[in-house]
Amino acid sequence: MSTIFTLFMILIMIASILLVIMVMAQNPKGGGLSGTFGGTSSAQFGVQRTNDFMEKATWTLGAIIVVLILLSVILTAKPSQQFQQAPAKKEAPAPQTAPGTNNSTTMPAPAPAAAD
Template sequence: MSTFSIFLVLITIVCFLLIVVIMVQNPKGGGLSSTLGGSQMLGGVQKTTDFLDKSTWTLATVLVVLILLSSLSFDGALSDTDSKIIEKSETAAPATNAAPVQNVPAAEPAKQ
């Protein structure tokens, strides 16, 4: 498995986690903390909105870093699977079936 494939798997996992964290948040600011009680502790975190906000920014930063690192590790191995049609059209000789064009003078109009 190439490093680029590993980065693709990691990017997919981070995207999934980012979607989950964003979906848990309430757009009006209540979010998970309003349903569980704002001052209750949840897993050692006193304010869940702060935890969700920090995790969103952290996952977004990790996603950007992974994308940049994956672009550096991309070695162009996927370009070997280019279309064979394009290769054939570039190497094919031009068609010689067409008749050569001759310049024929225009006929004079008939006098009446």
């Protein structure tokens, strides 16, 4: 059980580090790595493809992280934690009455008076 958890944690950390690298390599103004591969013009060969690749890789890594987290929770959860229900409350059994008597609520008979 712990080896599966460890494997998922390692995969999540690797994907997270790659995602950080992808986000840091992008320029918020749209230049990113394309600026280092031939100036600021995106008309040069391969530069627009670099921007597209970086954007797709960022979204893909984000989705992979979400899927890995969900899978790790589902696969490493203990069965007792998945369907944990409160025990049913037991009611006291109804009082047994003698045959032929009425079950409706009646006033108890008064106790006999003590002799003075």
